[in-house]
Amino acid sequence: IPQPPTTYDDAYGPGPIGGDVAILKPLPYSYVRGIVPIIGNAKSPNFKMYRLEYGHGLNPSAWSQIGGDHYNQVDNNVLEFWDASGLEGLYTLQLSVIDHDNTVKRSTIQVTVDNTPPQVELIHPEDGDLYVMEDDEWVNIQAYATDNISMDRVEFYLDGGKVGESSVPPYSFKWTITMSDIVPIPGLVVTTTVPITNPDGSISWQVITVTQSTVEERVTPEGVELVYRMDFANGMGIISDTVGYTETHLIHVVAYDAAGNSTESEKVRIYVVHEKEEEEEKVGLLPVWRQRDTAAF
Template structure:
């Protein structure tokens, strides 16, 4: 059955609230390249925008899983073909030094490559094929400028007979800093109170992958750190006169953003 729309009211964008996720049906965690295919199933979740997150929590909506499946048995993994740094499921930014081992018997060469998502259909090679064995050293430098999202990083080692051994890890590349805005106090606001009273400092912080911590600064001094929303604190109005607030937000990859400076005045009743 098709719907009829008045001319000019037709939908022109795709619905992005309902999103599919590949999940390990036994663990309930996000499936990875190493999850057995018979355990992977697609589930649809309602993913509200950040401004509706509090409503979704109060409504009891089921959230998509945040953790990746890490219980897969990799007992047959070649000990001389592996990535040791960065760690699997870590958050990365900028230029990354990839370290590990590429030194099996009858070694011919290795290459390092990455692909988008948990199960890439296309790979991008990092640098050239390398015919020098590596034992716990640097495999390559990965320049992630312009990349954002979940990626699979794969080491491929080829021996003299053409046999291939691989090792892959999943990482999140985040080159985008958070957005931070001071909601309270308002610019140039005058607040009245005695030295025992407190005022509220409230900020809005958003990030594409997650915020590690939010630091609150008054007159250049860090007065508090908050790691979970809502991002607000209470500050005692000990001294009268003009004060300056700014906020520093750090995401999981280490990107840092600072808010605009906000001036306010404390007055006595």
């Protein structure tokens, strides 16, 4: 069954120059939020002043002025800053240029105000899921995201770095599993120096830890074994012990709506190991099977 449209046709509106009286930005029927700079032209040979107003809906029954009256002409520059942070829905912006003979020239556009961030949930993988690189090959990251007006995209992050995005539901991305196979070095600490901007605008420098390796003792029925860990600042981790070798990763998503509002999901940690390999060695006519525990979780 055909459904009614949920968006407005923005094919018509002011051109790149727009004439002497024109609102150039935001674009007609675009999505805006928060403090909105209104850019345009307010010019006339007999110019006296201009003012900006807004009203709710396509044909407002009442208008609210944005700022005060302006007595300077403007050419493709900022006309006013509109505080739309407390508004939601369709609004009309109106620019009026008044001449000295009280002739009024107007330009109007409609925009959709959206100050409500989207909702998002990371539905796959689940926290603690285990993957075998040689068997699973990739991780299917899936998210459920909705917005009260219009969604734009969902971005997918692995260990703090963006690995992909999707603009069409169902929102998903396949991350091809890779392993670094880095062997933790006990006592290794890697640091870096990053600039910090202070409240007064000055720059200072701070040393942060990028990677740190630790050794833990774990008591088992067979005795005490050593567990080597390497923790990275971005969330990645490495665990190496007598059982095997495991790499861990943090996954999360960020949802954006059409107005630029964003919401970050909770983070989940997954574990990646190598497949257990079996090698056949033949001694004379008798096969001898040796299992090499290259990695396990």
